Amino acid sequence: MSELSTTNTQPARTVEAVTLEIQTLQRQAQQLLLGYAIEIGRRLVEVKAMLPHGQWGTYIKEQVGYSQSTANNLMRIFEEYGTAQQSIFGPEANSQAIGNLSYTKALRLLALPADEREAFVEEHQVEDMSTRELEAAIRERDDALRQAEEDRAEREAAEQARAKIAEDMRLANERVAQLSQELEELRSRPVEVAVQHAEEEELDQARREAAADARARVEALEKELAAARKQQSDLLNQHQEMDQKLKEARQERRDAMDAQKAAREELKQTREALERARKELRASGNKEITQFGVYFEACQEDFSRMMGILHKLKAGGDDEGRAKLTAAGGALLGAMEKQLAPFREEGAASC
Numbered sequence: 001m002s003e004l005s006t007t008n009t010q011p012a013r014t015v016e017a018v019t020l021e022i023q024t025l026q027r028q029a030q031q032l033l034l035g036y037a038i039e040i041g042r043r044l045v046e047v048k049a050m051l052p053h054g055q056w057g058t059y060i061k062e063q064v065g066y067s068q069s070t071a072n073n074l075m076r077i078f079e080e081y082g083t084a085q086q087s088i089f090g091p092e093a094n095s096q097a098i099g100n101l102s103y104t105k106a107l108r109l110l111a112l113p114a115d116e117r118e119a120f121v122e123e124h125q126v127e128d129m130s131t132r133e134l135e136a137a138i139r140e141r142d143d144a145l146r147q148a149e150e151d152r153a154e155r156e157a158a159e160q161a162r163a164k165i166a167e168d169m170r171l172a173n174e175r176v177a178q179l180s181q182e183l184e185e186l187r188s189r190p191v192e193v194a195v196q197h198a199e200e201e202e203l204d205q206a207r208r209e210a211a212a213d214a215r216a217r218v219e220a221l222e223k224e225l226a227a228a229r230k231q232q233s234d235l236l237n238q239h240q241e242m243d244q245k246l247k248e249a250r251q252e253r254r255d256a257m258d259a260q261k262a263a264r265e266e267l268k269q270t271r272e273a274l275e276r277a278r279k280e281l282r283a284s285g286n287k288e289i290t291q292f293g294v295y296f297e298a299c300q301e302d303f304s305r306m307m308g309i310l311h312k313l314k315a316g317g318d319d320e321g322r323a324k325l326t327a328a329g330g331a332l333l334g335a336m337e338k339q340l341a342p343f344r345e346e347g348a349a350s351c
Contacts (some may be wrong), residue, residue, distance in 0.1 A: 023297070030102030033080070037103045041078025044071055073107055080110060097121045104131050111138055130300075132308035139311055144260065151253055158249070165235055172232040179225040183218065198254045 012208060013193070044064075048056055060066045066074070081098050097118050098106055109117050124137050277296070306329060313322040 030104075031100060033103045034077075034099065034101060034106050037074055037084045037106075038078050040076035041076070042082055044075050045078060048075075062303055076110060077103070077106060080114060081106060090168070097127075100127050102131075105129075108134050108138065112141070132305055136307055136311050139315065147256075151249070154249065155246070158242060159248055162239070165239045165242060169232065169235045169239060172235055174227060176228045176232055177226065179221055179228055183221045183225060241266075 030089055044060070047059070055187055057068060060068065060071045064071075081095070095118050098109070098121065101109075101121070108131065109121070109126070112120055120137075120141070124134075126137075129137065306325075310322055310325060312331075313325065
């Protein structure tokens with residue numbers, strides 16, 4: 001009788017509590033699935049080596065019911081994440097960080113170089129991410145690498161242009177110095193007349209012609225010198241502009257790196273805060289709080305899906321659509337913040 005009464009006094013299970021248990025089991029099942037996917041891939045690699053040429057496609061379709069892409073994914077999962085020998089403790093990955101992930105996340109991570117995956121998983125806390133968040137993080141990583149490569153190419157082109165301008169300036173400076181010296185010598189040189197025996201009138205005529213030739217030569221040199229000095233000035237301006245552009249580009253890169261670092265830190269703190277809130281909600285025995293936790297996680301997942309759509313629009317170049325949806329999302333968040341504000345103020349007052 002006492003046993004019956006003890007059983008009857010246990011708290012009733014709720015839909016929300018059972019839902020949380022289901023979600024926990026789902027995460028555990030996803031992690032187990034990766035281990036089994038690795039072992040399936042191991043055996044697919046083995047049997048493919050046994051089959052005669054040309055029979056592989058028929059085998060995977062008729063014997064195991066896989067498409068070519070699914071079989072390829074499973075074999076690559078094994079090749080990238082599998083251990084050299086099967087573990088006596090059951091299916092497992094060659095990395096603990098990877099082994100804690102779902103099959104889908106591990107598959108997405110194949111887009112990264114092998115030597116970057118584990119660090120990426122730890123730095124971005126991939127285990128706590130949704131698949132959409134992971135896809136977004138990989139896209140951001142790829143965009144950053146592409147931007148870095150474009151910046152590097154621009155820097156190299158700018159440095160080459162700068163070197164060309166510097167060489168042109170050196171040649172222009174030499175030409176200006178040469179022309180200045182020639183002009184000075186011409187101005188200081190007496191007019192020479194190559195006449196040995198001539199009448200005075202002929203001698204005067206020769207002097208006038210020589211003086212005219214000298215003036216023409218001086219004028220030509222002055223024009224050439226002015227053009228050389230203008231080129232020198234233009235090159236100096238180009239050199240200064242190039243230096244300024246390089247400085248601005250370096251500052252933009254520093255600002256972008258700082259912004260990315262700050263965004264990663266903010267995202268990390270947000271995830272940590274969400275995880276703390278999630279744990280507190282799960283630990284609570286209050287029915288309303290437990291129910292709130294279910295809605296809370298659903299809201300997070302929906303928000304991740306919304307962000308995934310925005311990333312797709314950005315990648316597709318649909319700036320107008322992205323701007324409209326971003327504005328709509330911002331309006332929704334603003335409205336939610338206004339509705340939450342009274343509850344936050346009441347909580348602060350009660351403290």
